[in-house]
Amino acid sequence: MIRLIKVSKIMFDKVGVHPPGGMYSFGHLALLLFFGIAAYLFVRFTKNWSQAQMMIFFKVSSIFLALLEIFKIAWNIAMYGFSIEMLNRFMPLYYCSIYIYAFLLLSWTKGYVAEASKSWIVYGGIIAGLAFLIYPSSSLLEYPAFHFLSIHSIFFHAALVLTGYLLLKFSFYRPQRRDLVKFTYFSLVFMVAAFIMNKTLGTNLMFLEKPLAMPIFTALNNISPLLFQILMFLGQLFLPFVFTHFIFLLLKQSRRFKIYENNEKSEEISTSES
Secondary structure (H helix, E strand, O other): OHHHHHHHHHHOOOOOOOOOOOOOOHHHHHHHHHHHHHHHHHHHHOOOOOHHHHHHHHHHHHHHHHHHHHHHHHHHHHHHOOOOOOHHHHOOOOHHHHHHHHHHHHHHOOOHHHHHHHHHHHHHHHHHHHHHHHOOOOHHHOOOOOOHHHHHHHHHHHHHHHHHHHHHHOOOOOOOHHHHHHHHHHHHHHHHHHHHHHHHHOOOHHHOOOOOOOHHHHHHHHHOHHHHHHHHHHHHHHHHHHHHHHHHHHHHOOOOOOOOHHHHHHHHHHHHHO
């Protein structure tokens, strides 16, 4: 019991109390393996689920993730207090944070907003989540791997990738190149919000003002902060869609993946009918 209390305390200690886990450490790889196996088992377990069953899961999971984010914010305020500077620690306005809003919207709304949310998760979220899992340049640089924030960050991004996969597997969303418009509008709402907060409050949301743990971005920022900010904004706005689109084109060459083919056929039919 005493050991359990000690472990619980360690999981919620402030930064600096314990050595950080670090990227590509045993702790990082162990978390990746654990959540990777969990995701695989979940996919196997739900392979015969209907769309209705999966949508119920989405609704429950979206609320659970939102509550986890609220808890993370409350913990940061309790540990470090509330200040403009501390907003960088807990304000959910980073690129992958868009997942929270997109997941809630696709689960609980319909129409254009829901479809735009799905397009963001598939075209932006999957690749962003994978990039973070490979290069988790946030919590693991400050906290041990067994800390709540480190575990949450890996779980959160693994869930993001899994959600995108499930949207495709259960045919909730069919990728279409013309959805770049929906994707851009949806992303732009959060990008502009982060930009405004950065310029008015001096925060670094979306890392639009200063780079984090990326030598190439640091070098670019040293050369020209304005150029860095412009490229960072446009890069996050468009590049995830572009990269994912080209990955889909490559997967299309395999008979196992029919990502664009069905859409192209349906577009041809609708064009001929009109």
